[in-house]
Amino acid sequence: xISLQTVSYVRLGTRDIEGATRFATDVLGLVIGEVSKxxxxxxxxxxxxTLCYFEGDPRDQAVAFEIGSRAALSSAATELERxxxxxxxxxxxxxxxxxxxxxxxxxxxxxxxxELVWRPAHSGSRYHGTRDAGITGFxxxxxxxxxxxxxxxxxxxxxxxxxxxxxxxxxxxxxxxVHHTIAMFPTNHAGxxxxxxxxxxxxxxxxxxxxxxxxxxxIVFGPGRHPSSSAxxxxxxxxxxxxxxxxxxxxxxxxxxxxxxxxLTFEPPGFCEWGAKPDIPEFRx
Numbered sequence: 001x002i003s004l005q006t007v008s009y010v011r012l013g014t015r016d017i018e019g020a021t022r023f024a025t026d027v028l029g030l031v032i033g034e035v036s037k038x039x040x041x042x043x044x045x046x047x048x049x050t051l052c053y054f055e056g057d058p059r060d061q062a063v064a065f066e067i068g069s070r071a072a073l074s075s076a077a078t079e080l081e082r083x084x085x086x087x088x089x090x091x092x093x094x095x096x097x098x099x100x101x102x103x104x105x106x107x108x109x110x111x112x113x114x115e116l117v118w119r120p121a122h123s124g125s126r127y128h129g130t131r132d133a134g135i136t137g138f139x140x141x142x143x144x145x146x147x148x149x150x151x152x153x154x155x156x157x158x159x160x161x162x163x164x165x166x167x168x169x170x171x172x173x174x175x176x177x178v179h180h181t182i183a184m185f186p187t188n189h190a191g192x193x194x195x196x197x198x199x200x201x202x203x204x205x206x207x208x209x210x211x212x213x214x215x216x217x218x219i220v221f222g223p224g225r226h227p228s229s230s231a232x233x234x235x236x237x238x239x240x241x242x243x244x245x246x247x248x249x250x251x252x253x254x255x256x257x258x259x260x261x262x263x264l265t266f267e268p269p270g271f272c273e274w275g276a277k278p279d280i281p282e283f284r285x
Contacts, residue, residue: 180229
């Protein structure tokens with residue numbers, strides 16, 4: 001079994017890197033860690049970067065997960081190839097561009113580009129946001145799935161993810177104590193569905209609601225509270241149609257033996273217990 005330790009970073013292609021950089025700093029509240037070779041790296045915590053915008057096709061996306069050792073990375077490549085996945089071993093220059101020692105890349109069953117990385121770089125300096133959004137770190141990703149049951153089996157049987165809850169057929173998967181690190185939503189294409197940053201308090205969620213509203217940033221869901229993870233949330237649209245989320249107060253699952261996954265309805269009450277309705281295609285039946 002491939003043991004994922006944490007979600008490491010997201011890479012997003014964009015035709016407008018200057019506009020994407022303004023959004024990431026002025027709106028989202030991240031700080032630039034480095035600018036290099038047509039790419040801009042952004043910090044949201046003590047890691048060297050958790051988001052990279054690079055010049056390219058917006059459909060060129062990848063999400064990375066950290067692996068604990070070089071041996072575990074090699075073992076993961078062997079297992080994926082045994083199962084029929086085409087595995088790309090990253091070159092030294094590609095690894096340098098990702099701020100990691102080594103990595104492999106492959107497509108999950110839906111076609112989402114996944115990178116498994118060893119020794120991602122950590123910064124010697126703390127993160128201080130360009131605005132006071134209250135961000136405490138990059139926390140999880142939503143992924144598109146063209147077959148939720150098949151993809152759930154991949155993440156829970158080939159990898160070490162466990163189901164925390166389901167909204168309809170959409171599984172919310174954890175790889176540590178956090179309620180979910182991967183959320184999968186049925187649709188007809190591959191891609192990253194949303195990118196989540198945790199903020200410190202519900203007050204931070206509401207401050208950002210008014211901040212985004214004043215700047216006419218399209219809010220697509222919330223403010224609200226998820227009945228699954230208990231997190232207070234706000235979803236809004238960024239460059240190239242990518243959806244970003246702030247959330248606070250996510251549930252922690254410390255006791256694996258006592259916790260039982262729940263089934264929630266794929267209707268607005270299954271997504272928000274405050275009554276907010278999503279304007280997000282993958283959140284609609």
